[in-house]
Amino acid sequence: MAFSNFLPSIVLPALLSAVGVQAHGIASALVIDSTFYNGYNPSYQWVNPPPTVVGWSVPDDLQNTFISPDKFSTPDMVCHLGAKPAGAAAPVRGGDVIEVQWTPWPASHKGPVLDYLAKCDGPCETADKTKLKFFKIGESGWVDQASDLWAANVLTNNNNSWLVRIPEDIAPGNYVLRHEIIALHAAANPNGAQSYPFCYNLAIDSTGTANPDGIPATALYKASDPGIKFDLFSHPTAYVIPGPALYSGALPVSQTKPAAITATATGIYAYTVAAHARAAHVATAAAAASTTLVSRPKAASPILPRATPAL
Structure with a gap:
């Protein structure tokens, strides 16, 4: 195997450690209907040629940083620093649940x-991110005040994953999924909130006809919004989730812990699809088939390339 096509796992961890990419975490992959889809990984910058994935690339984010409120009006707010469209799209049906996987x-x-979702005018692989208009399909904020449990904590507790359901009524087509955590630990300070947006291309198959209105990502929030300028440690009694109103056709989903993932001797990950991984409208036979043991490419680690069989 040519070195240009594969960097040994002993090299990539050292490279990524040097740039500190594990500092906060990245949205690294999707699981849809028992199929695993790689997102973008900073290690791809040392792989030639880089793999074609469904996650938008973020080549400028070597320090795994964030978008601060003073940059909310810039194109970096769309899908992260210097983000570029993904080269492929993950197929999904209206009503299906997507599992977004994060590194710790x-x-x-x-x-x-x-x-959020934004419909592309043509293939999302060639989309102009500044022209995408997003509508909100999911939101969660302060989940439990008594225990100070936030949505980001739920994500951490659930094997670093988050579930989002695609609305059933939207028209079929090519869409960008914009998935975001806003960290508030420094948000009491001016421009202290930290936005971590990541994007994925989706090819949505649906019987719906709705084309919801959206707004550019650069207009989603303002630095003065109560959900952005927020003192997490001042004993607040309420929190206002920032951004536009939730789309009327948005579908709720229970944030339950996904099935455990175990590595096999061959370097392939095997897992059993949890009950929540399919929408309720899927036919019984198809749902039964989805619970069988399947394999997916190894990508749970943010610092390792996809597993390759020994030559």
Whole structure:
């Protein structure tokens, strides 16, 4: 195997450690209907050629940083620093549940989790991110005041994963899923909130006809919004989730812990699809088939390339 096509796992961890990419976590992959889809990984910058994935690339984010409120009006707010469209799209049906997988997220970084969709004018692989208009399909903020449990903590507790359901009534087509955590641990300070948006291309198959209105990501929030300028440690009694109102056709989903993932001797990950991984409208036979043991490419670690069989 040519070195240009594969960097040994002993090299990539050292490279990524040097740039500190595990500091906060990244949205690294999707699981849809028992199929695993790689997102973007900073290690791909040392792989030639880089793999084609469904996650938008973030080549400028070597320090795994964030978008601060003074940058909310810039194109970086769309899908992160210098984000570029993904080269592929993950197929999904209206009503299906998508599992967004993260690398470890620190418990101290409390805050809301938000999900948006934007329909592309043509393939999302060639979309102009500044022209995408997003509508909100999911939001969760302060889940339990008594225990100070936030949506980001739920994500951490659930094997660093988050579930989002695709609305059933939207028209079929190519969409960008914008998935975001806003960390509030420094949000009492001016421009202290930290936005971590990540994007994925979706090809949505649906019988719906709705084309919801959206707004550019650069207009989603303002630095003065009560859900952005927020003192997490001042004994607040309420929290206002930032951004536009939730789309009327948005579908709720229970944030339950996904099935455990175990590595096999061959370096392939095997898992059993949890009951929540399919929408309720899926036919019984198809749902039964989805609970069988399947394999997916190894990508749970943010610092390792996809497993390759020994030559």
